[in-house]
Amino acid sequence: MNILVTGAAGFVGSHLAQRLAHDGHEVTGLDCFTEYYSRALKNLNAADVEADGVEILRLDLAEDALENALNGVEVVYHLAAQPGISATTPFETYERNNIVATNRLVLAAMATDSLRCFVNVATSSVYGKHATDSEETAPKPTSYYGVTKLAAEQLVMAFHREKGFPACSLRLFSVYGPRERPEKLYPRLIGSILGDTKCPLYEGSREHSRSFTFIDDIITGFCAVLDNVDACLGEIFNIGSDIETTTGRAIEIVEEIMGKKAQFEAKPKRPGDQLRTHANIDKARRVLGYRPVTEPRDGLAAEVEWYREKMFGKKR
Numbered sequence: 001m002n003i004l005v006t007g008a009a010g011f012v013g014s015h016l017a018q019r020l021a022h023d024g025h026e027v028t029g030l031d032c033f034t035e036y037y038s039r040a041l042k043n044l045n046a047a048d049v050e051a052d053g054v055e056i057l058r059l060d061l062a063e064d065a066l067e068n069a070l071n072g073v074e075v076v077y078h079l080a081a082q083p084g085i086s087a088t089t090p091f092e093t094y095e096r097n098n099i100v101a102t103n104r105l106v107l108a109a110m111a112t113d114s115l116r117c118f119v120n121v122a123t124s125s126v127y128g129k130h131a132t133d134s135e136e137t138a139p140k141p142t143s144y145y146g147v148t149k150l151a152a153e154q155l156v157m158a159f160h161r162e163k164g165f166p167a168c169s170l171r172l173f174s175v176y177g178p179r180e181r182p183e184k185l186y187p188r189l190i191g192s193i194l195g196d197t198k199c200p201l202y203e204g205s206r207e208h209s210r211s212f213t214f215i216d217d218i219i220t221g222f223c224a225v226l227d228n229v230d231a232c233l234g235e236i237f238n239i240g241s242d243i244e245t246t247t248g249r250a251i252e253i254v255e256e257i258m259g260k261k262a263q264f265e266a267k268p269k270r271p272g273d274q275l276r277t278h279a280n281i282d283k284a285r286r287v288l289g290y291r292p293v294t295e296p297r298d299g300l301a302a303e304v305e306w307y308r309e310k311m312f313g314k315k316r
Contacts, residue, residue: 011181017189032058057069069108082145117167121169131278177214207248
C-alpha cells in the first residue's frame, strides 16, 4: 500500500514508518521537526527511517500545503501532535498542533480519491485520571493535552459520521522503548543512573499505575488495522498492554537491570497527570486480533541498551 505517516521523525512514528517499509509498503513520512525536544534526536530518528528508503517531507500540518504529500495515498497514520502533559506549554500550542493541524490534514485527505483509511492516533489521556474502561466510556480528560487530543479524535470521527470519511482512531497507553522522548520517565531515569545524577520524580508518582506498553506491541496494533480496514472504519480502539505496573515497581526493574540504585529529586505534583491506566483491549483483541506480548523487564532492557548505545555521553 501507499502509506503516509505523520510525525515520522518522532518516537512512535519513526518505528511505524520503518516497520511498514520492512513489510513492503510504499511509505512516505512527514514531520515539521518542532523544538518541543531535541532536534538532534529527531534527526537521528529520521536518519534511521530514511536509511530504510522512507522519504520524510519537512512540512507543518498547521500551515503548509498538503495536497502533494497526499497524492495517491491509500492509508494515513496521523501521529503528528503536540505531545505530553506540560505545565509550561500554552493551550494555544496544543490547539494549533493537535486540532488545527488535524483539521487541515483531514480536509486535504478528503480530496484524495485513493484514500482507504485515515488512522487517527489518540491517547489514554482522553479518559482522565483513571483510564481503565472500554472505548464506550465517556472521556473525562484533565489536561490540555487530553482535551485537544480528544477534540482532534472527535473531529476525525465527525467527518466519518457526517461525510463517510474512512477513518478510525487508536488510543495509545504509556508507550516506552528505544527512541522514547527525553523528558519521559525512563530516559530520565536511565540517564541519571548512568550519569550518577538525580532524576526528577513528581510527588505521588511512585504510586501511579500504568499500562506501560513496549513500542513493538504498539506497532503491531497499528499494522493490524491494515488487515482489518473495513472492520475498523468508524471505530475507536484502545491499544496497549493489559499488564499493569506501578511506577515504583517499574523504577525497581530498571535499577535491577542496571545493577544500581537511582537518586531522585522530588518535584511538585504535575497538574492533569493520570493516577491509573489499565488498557481495556477486549475490542482490539476481538476485531484486530491484537495480542501484546512484551514483558516489562524485556522491554525495559531493550530501552536501557538503546540509551547506552545511542544517547549516553552524546549531545542530543
